[in-house]
Amino acid sequence: MASQIYSRYIPPSKKSSISNVCASNPSTTATPQSPAPTLQPTRKDASASYARYIPDSKAKAERTSTLIVPSIDSTTPKRDRENVGEEPARKRKKGDKFEEQPRKTRESAQDGQERADELDTSVIGVPTSAEAPSKSTGHVSPGLEASQDEGSAGLRKKKNKKEKGPNLRVSASDIQFLPQPAELEGSELGKWRKKKDGQVSKTATGQEEEVVTEGKDGRSRHKRLMEKREKSMKKTEKLAQMTKSESAGGEVEVEDVEEVHIELHNLVPLPQPEPVAEPPILSAATSLPPWLASPIRVLPTATAPFSEIGIDNDISKVLQKRGFSEAFAVQAAVLPLLLPGKLQKPGDVLVSAATGSGKTLAYVLPMVEDISRNQIRKLRGLVIMPTRELVTQAKDICEICASAFPSGSYRTRVKIGTAVGNENLRLEQNMLMNQELLHDPVEYEKLQLRLNKKWENSEEGSDEEILFDEEVVSALPDHIIRHVSKVDILICTPGRLVEHIKSTPGFTLEYIKWLVVDEADKLLDQSFQQWLDVVMAAISVESDLARSMDQVRKVVLSATMTRDVGLLNPLMLYRPKLVVLEGAAKEDSDPLVSQVHFLPALLLESAVKVEDENIKPLYLMELLKRENIISENSSDESTSTSESSDDESSFDGGSSQSSGKSAPDEMQNSESDNPHGVLIFTKSNESAVRLGRLIALLAPSSSLHIGILTSTTPRAARKSTLKSFNAGKVSILVASDLVSRGLDLPNLAHVINYDVSTSLTSYVHRIGRTARAGKRGHAWTLYTATEGRWFWNEIGRSEIVERSSRKIERVNIKADFFEGDQRAKYEEALEELGWEARNSRSKDISA
Numbered sequence: 001m002a003s004q005i006y007s008r009y010i011p012p013s014k015k016s017s018i019s020n021v022c023a024s025n026p027s028t029t030a031t032p033q034s035p036a037p038t039l040q041p042t043r044k045d046a047s048a049s050y051a052r053y054i055p056d057s058k059a060k061a062e063r064t065s066t067l068i069v070p071s072i073d074s075t076t077p078k079r080d081r082e083n084v085g086e087e088p089a090r091k092r093k094k095g096d097k098f099e100e101q102p103r104k105t106r107e108s109a110q111d112g113q114e115r116a117d118e119l120d121t122s123v124i125g126v127p128t129s130a131e132a133p134s135k136s137t138g139h140v141s142p143g144l145e146a147s148q149d150e151g152s153a154g155l156r157k158k159k160n161k162k163e164k165g166p167n168l169r170v171s172a173s174d175i176q177f178l179p180q181p182a183e184l185e186g187s188e189l190g191k192w193r194k195k196k197d198g199q200v201s202k203t204a205t206g207q208e209e210e211v212v213t214e215g216k217d218g219r220s221r222h223k224r225l226m227e228k229r230e231k232s233m234k235k236t237e238k239l240a241q242m243t244k245s246e247s248a249g250g251e252v253e254v255e256d257v258e259e260v261h262i263e264l265h266n267l268v269p270l271p272q273p274e275p276v277a278e279p280p281i282l283s284a285a286t287s288l289p290p291w292l293a294s295p296i297r298v299l300p301t302a303t304a305p306f307s308e309i310g311i312d313n314d315i316s317k318v319l320q321k322r323g324f325s326e327a328f329a330v331q332a333a334v335l336p337l338l339l340p341g342k343l344q345k346p347g348d349v350l351v352s353a354a355t356g357s358g359k360t361l362a363y364v365l366p367m368v369e370d371i372s373r374n375q376i377r378k379l380r381g382l383v384i385m386p387t388r389e390l391v392t393q394a395k396d397i398c399e400i401c402a403s404a405f406p407s408g409s410y411r412t413r414v415k416i417g418t419a420v421g422n423e424n425l426r427l428e429q430n431m432l433m434n435q436e437l438l439h440d441p442v443e444y445e446k447l448q449l450r451l452n453k454k455w456e457n458s459e460e461g462s463d464e465e466i467l468f469d470e471e472v473v474s475a476l477p478d479h480i481i482r483h484v485s486k487v488d489i490l491i492c493t494p495g496r497l498v499e500h501i502k503s504t505p506g507f508t509l510e511y512i513k514w515l516v517v518d519e520a521d522k523l524l525d526q527s528f529q530q531w532l533d534v535v536m537a538a539i540s541v542e543s544d545l546a547r548s549m550d551q552v553r554k555v556v557l558s559a560t561m562t563r564d565v566g567l568l569n570p571l572m573l574y575r576p577k578l579v580v581l582e583g584a585a586k587e588d589s590d591p592l593v594s595q596v597h598f599l600p601a602l603l604l605e606s607a608v609k610v611e612d613e614n615i616k617p618l619y620l621m622e623l624l625k626r627e628n629i630i631s632e633n634s635s636d637e638s639t640s641t642s643e644s645s646d647d648e649s650s651f652d653g654g655s656s657q658s659s660g661k662s663a664p665d666e667m668q669n670s671e672s673d674n675p676h677g678v679l680i681f682t683k684s685n686e687s688a689v690r691l692g693r694l695i696a697l698l699a700p701s702s703s704l705h706i707g708i709l710t711s712t713t714p715r716a717a718r719k720s721t722l723k724s725f726n727a728g729k730v731s732i733l734v735a736s737d738l739v740s741r742g743l744d745l746p747n748l749a750h751v752i753n754y755d756v757s758t759s760l761t762s763y764v765h766r767i768g769r770t771a772r773a774g775k776r777g778h779a780w781t782l783y784t785a786t787e788g789r790w791f792w793n794e795i796g797r798s799e800i801v802e803r804s805s806r807k808i809e810r811v812n813i814k815a816d817f818f819e820g821d822q823r824a825k826y827e828e829a830l831e832e833l834g835w836e837a838r839n840s841r842s843k844d845i846s847a
């Protein structure tokens, strides 16, 4: 292989020349047929790589550039060339090219001497010496020419090497062709030295002319020269052979040649840094703080009687009466951590538990118990949730618990307030804060002074601050107005809370002892007017930060709890503990089980492929029929256009209450504990409204039992719809993602993702509206061909979703299942829908 590589660098013509010269007879009569010497290059890799890097053209140019010794002069007569060594040199004439040669040769000799000084080998200066005789004769054999080429090239290479570094070695072939300067001293070089010493005469014109003292006879001079040269060549060859045998240098030669090529082309590999050992890959568990990496794990079966986990018997009884017969697993784990007690170490608690597992009671009960011990009313408990529906739900649980703790000599009945966006702020302020008139001349004086100063330097204080003080200073002399909280616990959405902190006089978080963040992953992920910064600043204001953080008990909850420490950091958690409710099937799960989303134990999941997207609503109708949510013959009933459009507003706001009609048979037992009804999720508010109307058109008998829940639905209508659903009067809820989190519909039988969830988290929360509190439930997803891959990869086969046992069931409904009649009715319904949309638009314009 190495020889192959080598052959890339030396064209065959040149190679044969080398072979000839390297052969035992270096004389000028050597023929191209002489056997080539054995070249055994061993350096494989480097040569291989460099061979690749040197473009042919460039390599050729490089090689050509080394041929500085002229080959046989084309001007030399053929006869001369054929009779080398036989025919005497013709007499040189003035002006002949040959006349220049002495000077050239002298210069070359000097140059050679300079090189000899530079280099440490015996070949130094030889190329010039070798040049002189060949030029002087004008005759040279091809073999000699090649050897001279090699010699010249060898010298340059060596010079290069010397310039570039100490790693200089001389190849045997180089040496072979280069006569020693000492040899030449007696021949041409000696002559030129003699000439230099004065043995030259000048012509009349002043031109330098050689005085050949011994040589009137040109023929004898030439003969002598050739003899000397031959002698010199033999000696050189001898020396080369000696060097070869001493160093077994064939291999070294090749290596040298290769190295020269490296330098010529500047393709020396760049020095590489020492490889740095890669640090071992840390598992996620080791990169998390210990409390996150090693959570308190709870099995769903670990339920317990309330009395066994530190709840008074009287309170347990009240809870039982309200349907809480025993503590769910998450409550059994969290309540002991949060209930006030002498042995209880303070510390914050994070809870990650499946949807519908009872997280709300787990924090409400200890908070209410703790706060109800205080005699003076102050805002001590703060619960933050993302939607007003959740606020209402949490308030209901709080009220149940508050009623459980009897007020007496050392207890007060805890008062709960709510604050949600879109409510009248003034009204809300009045509900939250009270004003008391106090006779306090000293404080009155101070306030007056402060207010006057602010007016004088009005640019220093904002109008808001002035207003604040005005509201504290009474119009009655020596009296001040004191703002006191009307509530002990405030349940609110983050945006409205910030509004109260900033603009409600006397509203303060200074006394907060409980801070609860429910649906934490959603709330912490969204800034909501930088609510967290504002709240944390308001909690720690005017008090020692460390003390405050220690004294405020923080509870953070979600079914899809974030493990992002960056998101949790602003909460300034104090001695946190993470409680994770595991899936029923997993007892030996991974330590990082807390990363996994556990689905409710009795939840069944199905997915229906929609083969023809154009008739997707028909797939939905088919599911509703199969699950007896609408009756088979519901579509036979006719509904007039005018009735339909009148109904729209009513079903949006909970039509069943006003309709007076009864629901279909399968909906009659809704007030029993049997799961019933369906919650259908769409991708937007508009889609929800349109789909609700379309269902009503396709199944007119169910039109009065359809409710819409979107962010654009008026709050009263939403409240009414939920009430109707719980009463069994509404059985079909069509919603946007607004209600995907936290909404508690205790007996909801089905969730249908009419539009596929946009994330796994959204999916977990959506389907978590069913199978709550240990009940059964069924979640369906309609997916189109384009959504299928994403759905199955991200949701169906997700590794961070823990299903109790089953996988998602595939349900096949062929597109041709839908008969012509069904399709025709569907077309009609679409037309009707279009007509209604146009009609309402024109009404809006005329209004």
Ligand SMILES: Nc1ncnc2c1ncn2[C@@H]1O[C@H](COP(=O)(O)OP(=O)(O)OP(=O)(O)O)[C@@H](O)[C@H]1O
Pocket: 323, 324, 325, 326, 327, 328, 331, 353, 354, 355, 356, 357, 358, 359, 360, 361, 558, 559, 741, 742, 743, 744, 746, 768, 772, 773
């Ligand atoms: N100990 C209990 N016994 C009976 N029912 C309970 C108990 N605790 C809670 N529930 C009921 O379970 C249902 C779900 O509770 P809750 O809304 O607190 O769940 P969650 O874990 O907060 O769910 P999500 O994550 O969806 O908000 C509610 O209807 C609640 O009344």
